[in-house]
Amino acid sequence: MHSTSSNSPNIILIGFMGSGKSSIGKILASMLNTKFIDLDEYILDTTGAPSINSLFAHLGEAEFRKIELKAFLEANTEQGVVIATGGGTLVSDASLDLDLKNAHIIYLETDFDICKSRAGKNNRRPLFKDPDKAEELYSKRKPLYEKIATITILCDGSPAKIIAEKIRSSLPNS
Ligand code: S3P
Numbered sequence: 001m002h003s004t005s006s007n008s009p010n011i012i013l014i015g016f017m018g019s020g021k022s023s024i025g026k027i028l029a030s031m032l033n034t035k036f037i038d039l040d041e042y043i044l045d046t047t048g049a050p051s052i053n054s055l056f057a058h059l060g061e062a063e064f065r066k067i068e069l070k071a072f073l074e075a076n077t078e079q080g081v082v083i084a085t086g087g088g089t090l091v092s093d094a095s096l097d098l099d100l101k102n103a104h105i106i107y108l109e110t111d112f113d114i115c116k117s118r119a120g121k122n123n124r125r126p127l128f129k130d131p132d133k134a135e136e137l138y139s140k141r142k143p144l145y146e147k148i149a150t151i152t153i154l155c156d157g158s159p160a161k162i163i164a165e166k167i168r169s170s171l172p173n174s
Contacts, residue, residue: 007102008080011171014145015108016138017087017128018119020160024108025084027164035081039089043071052086056126065092076103088127091144100148106167107149112138114157 011028013021022038029036040052047067049055055064068089075083089095090105112135119128128134146152151170155163 010103011082012103012105013084016115018115019108019110021084023160024163025082027160029082037075037083039085091141105150107145107152108155109152110155
């Protein structure tokens with residue numbers, strides 16, 4: 001069983017929209033018998049906004065990033081939990097300097113085409129409305145995800161359970 005004693009590192013999932021952070025995170029947390037926090041859900045719960053689209057539309061991206069960073073810092077005060085970030089949470093300007101030493105930062109490396117086939121198929125993501133712009137953003141962020149990750153998991157479109165298993169066996173002391 002995963003220990004949630006004090007100082008137990010959080011497991012923070014990062015990666016582009018559609019890389020499977022939420023579905024993989026939920027399964028991983030249940031495998032490790034620990035709590036799962038989905039940051040987009042957390043933001044909706046704490047702001048009372050009906051959707052991320054509406055937050056973007058009413059406040060703009062810059063304000064969303066402030067709310068998102070605050071939500072992340074709150075969530076990250078927990079110990080030994082799994083956090084699925086949003087695709088921009090840790091690669092936006094204000095978050096790049098965060099000190100996340102006591103955490104496993106897991107980059108779900110996923111081809112753009114796979115992300116597009118998942119995230120591009122509904123209208124829930126304000127930054128995926130234009131696939132060409134989304135691809136530019138993907139190229140810009142990829143090196144940033146690589147830089148901040150402590151563990152990179154190659155996700156070739158395998159089912160979430162298989163990826164969660166890969167993450168579990170890549171954790172120290174697994
Ligand atoms: C965003 C990703 C979304 C959400 C918001 C912005 C981004 O989360 O936070 O639409 O900047 O990449 P997912 O990565 O869970 O889709």
